[in-house]
Amino acid sequence: MSNDTNSPAPLPDLGPAAAEVARLLEGIRDDQLDGPTPCPKYPVRDLIAHVWGLSGAFQDAARKDLGPTTDTPPGSVPPPELPADWRGSLPERLAAMAEAWRDPAAWDGDTQAGGVTFPAAIMGRVALDELVVHGWDLARATGQTYRPAPADLEVSYALLAPAKDDPSSRGTAFGPAVDVPEGAPLVCRVIGLSGRDPGWKP
Numbered sequence: 001m002s003n004d005t006n007s008p009a010p011l012p013d014l015g016p017a018a019a020e021v022a023r024l025l026e027g028i029r030d031d032q033l034d035g036p037t038p039c040p041k042y043p044v045r046d047l048i049a050h051v052w053g054l055s056g057a058f059q060d061a062a063r064k065d066l067g068p069t070t071d072t073p074p075g076s077v078p079p080p081e082l083p084a085d086w087r088g089s090l091p092e093r094l095a096a097m098a099e100a101w102r103d104p105a106a107w108d109g110d111t112q113a114g115g116v117t118f119p120a121a122i123m124g125r126v127a128l129d130e131l132v133v134h135g136w137d138l139a140r141a142t143g144q145t146y147r148p149a150p151a152d153l154e155v156s157y158a159l160l161a162p163a164k165d166d167p168s169s170r171g172t173a174f175g176p177a178v179d180v181p182e183g184a185p186l187v188c189r190v191i192g193l194s195g196r197d198p199g200w201k202p
């Protein structure tokens with residue numbers, strides 16, 4: 001039996017996070033679409049539309065199919081119009097995004113999303129973090145239980161923690177980190193690092 005401890009860590013799988021967001025979409029009522037979310041500029045409707053847009057952008061980023069979907073900075077344009085069939089079509093887009101990142105080639109070289117070029121190995125983790133954080137947003141905004149995979153939270157924490165004390169490295173995607181006790185659940189610490197108050201309620 002091999003005891004090789006130098007083998008590379010397995011690549012993150014976006015499937016569980018995509019499936020969790022899809023599950024939350026099923027529980028969103030029409031009368032909740034205009035309600036507030038932890039993203040101050042986005043009511044629930046616009047947050048879902050944002051997830052619609054990022055699901056396509058990060059799928060294209062995985063495939064290195066760069067163009068209009070990948071070169072637009074977040075917040076520079078309004079969220080796309082939410083299709084009438086979003087409850088059926090968005091879960092399919094999320095699954096396709098996750099599947100695109102299951103190709104090992106997706107993690108090689110550089111790629112682009114949100115108008116920013118990063119090593120694909122980082123961009124894939126950014127894509128996962130988007131699902132983790134916006135899943136929490138949707139769950140909290142619509143009164144649902146959030147069930148992120150522990151492995152996904154670990155990826156998000158590792159991605160976000162280094163920028164806690166260096167606001168200039170956070171870009172414009174997140175607000176200042178919110179202090180959360182070290183003993184708090186990992187999901188709360190991740191959400192705090194994303195610039196959200198883990199205690200937020202509508």
